[in-house]
Amino acid sequence: MEVKSAYIHIPFCVRICTYCDFNKYFIQNQPVDEYLDCLIEEMERSTVRTLQTVFVGGGTPTALNLAQLEKLLLAITKIFNIKGEFSFEANPDELTLEKVKLLKAYGVNRLSMGVQTFKPELLEILGRTHNMQDIYQSVENARKVGIPSISLDLMYHLPSQTMEDFKDSLDKALAMDIDHISSYGLILEPQTQFYNMYRKGKLKLPNEDVGEEMYDYLLHRMERSSMHQYEISNFGKEGHESEHNKVYWRNEGYYGFGAGASGYVDGERYTNVNPVNHYIKKIKSNERPLLRSEFPTKVEQMEEEMFLGLRMNEGVSKQRFYDKFGQTIEDIYGSSLTQLLDQHLIKEENNHLKLTDRGKVVGNLVFESFLLNI
Ligand code: SF4
Known part of the structure; x- marks a missing residue:
């Protein structure tokens, strides 16, 4: 993308x-x-x-x-x-x-x-x-x-x-x-x-x-x-x-410029070096000022899609999840979803999953349910 x-x-x-x-x-x-x-x-x-x-x-x-x-x-x-x-x-x-x-x-x-x-x-x-x-x-x-x-x-x-x-x-x-x-x-x-x-x-x-x-x-x-x-x-x-x-x-890509800045480009999540002097040294020696780089696995990407998307009122689009990962949210999170829906911490509207008001207050608890131990 x-x-x-x-x-x-x-x-x-x-x-x-x-x-x-x-x-x-x-x-x-x-x-x-x-x-x-x-x-x-x-x-x-x-x-x-x-x-x-x-x-x-x-x-x-x-x-x-x-x-x-x-x-x-x-x-x-x-x-x-x-x-x-x-x-x-x-x-x-x-x-x-x-x-x-x-x-x-x-x-x-x-x-x-x-x-x-x-x-x-x-x-x-x-x-x-x-x-x-x-x-x-x-x-x-x-x-x-x-x-x-x-x-x-x-x-x-x-x-x-x-x-x-x-x-x-x-x-x-x-x-x-x-x-x-x-x-x-x-x-x-x-x-x-x-x-x-x-x-x-x-x-x-x-x-x-x-x-x-x-x-x-x-x-x-x-x-x-x-x-x-x-x-x-x-x-x-x-x-x-x-x-x-x-x-x-929305878990989309962005560049990060500067000391300690993070970016997400072409599937790579990276963080630049820090502190300032290290960053300056790298740039001056014509190197990429990289501290860390990782390519999140499909499982990690699915977790991120849920944590980040649920922060927004528009929620996580079930269709977008399927288009991105080739599996439905229910395939991946079936039992957790049922539990959270029963506890009224999340709700489904227009094919999107969203936090309820109560879910927003205890957001971290909800997010934990979307960690996949695969
Ligand atoms: S120290 Fe600087 S970056 Fe941190 S909160 Fe204060 S103004 Fe913001």
């Missing part, structure tokens, strides 16, 4: 958030310009020239200064003919009017902003660099220059976060008439400051039930908004769903 999407990674941040286990580095003293040269070279080396979706993420792409940002934008738009969605991740305090004008001038049509919460105390706990005013200002800047689609990320199940806090953040985001919201519960990941604090007994997380209640509230509150849910954690107005992320959930 032709690959029409690309993810481009900028692994730098001006401060490291306490909960973050993403592939990122504190920007100070990093060889940012050298990295950009290598990233551009990796993109030039690829054979793809026309793309439907491009997502520039991180780290934080807006941590780049104006000159670096322009160099990157110029290169991306010179190398690729971007037909559809051109997304950038942004931090509210870094999205100055100058930067957002530049993004707009090079055709960026979607911003995904790492807001997380509007509550100052929680922003502090998370180690974020922005404040509430930055959120309003950055959205205003983006609207002023005419970015057509703005998405905010909001987190729940945070240390010391109450249900009222979460409701308030959600209300504030909705009051801004934003186009899209992604909302994720905090997951405590090893090798984060949060994890160390937790192990030393210095961090208290709300119990699991609170997380489930918050998610439940999110589903019901979003039903009363101008956005519709289209994936477990994602809600958008008509025409504002993330086309790029849907490529992942």
Whole structure:
């Protein structure tokens, strides 16, 4: 299948958030310009020239200064003919009017902003660099220059976060008439400051039930908004769903460019080397900057098709599954399916299998049922 999407990674941040286990580095003293040269070279080396979706993420792409940002934008738009969605991740305090004008001038049509919460105390706990005013200002800047689609990320199940806090953040985001919201519960990941604090007994997380209640509230509150849910954690107005992320959930191919970036091309799932210096060295010595590569077996592909597809409200197409694998979902998952249908965790509609509301809350349990021990 032709690959029409690309993810481009900028692994730098001006401060490291306490909960973050993403592939990122504190920007100070990093060889940012050298990295950009290598990233551009990796993109030039690829054979793809026309793309439907491009997502520039991180780290934080807006941590780049104006000159670096322009160099990157110029290169991306010179190398690729971007037909559809051109997304950038942004931090509210870094999205100055100058930067957002530049993004707009090079055709960026979607911003995904790492807001997380509007509550100052929680922003502090998370180690974020922005404040509430930055959120309003950055959205205003983006609207002023005419970015057509703005998405905010909001987190729940945070240390010391109450249900009222979460409701308030959600209300504030909705009051801004934003186009899209992604909302994720905090997951405590090893090798984060949060994890160390937790192990030393210095961090208290709300119990699991609170997380489930918050998610439940999110589903019901979003039903009363101008956005519709289209994936477990994602809600958008008509025409504002993330086309790029849907490529992942539909288990389709995409290129990954940059240190630590992953891609899925011609049946190969690959991950580039990390950290930044290793990546630069590989590119400079004219090697493929490869850390890992694997070709998922048919069984693994079927599992991925189920896990990823069930995340979306449209669900997994039974016909598409059959066309791809030559066997029906019932052939492969007969007894698990019957059990999940009986437990009202999944449902069948229009020849698609979908999670029920209850299934969305306990999603991981459902996904486990689709692991094949073959
Ligand atoms: S800005 Fe994003 S990538 Fe950077 S440390 Fe914070 S959460 Fe991680």
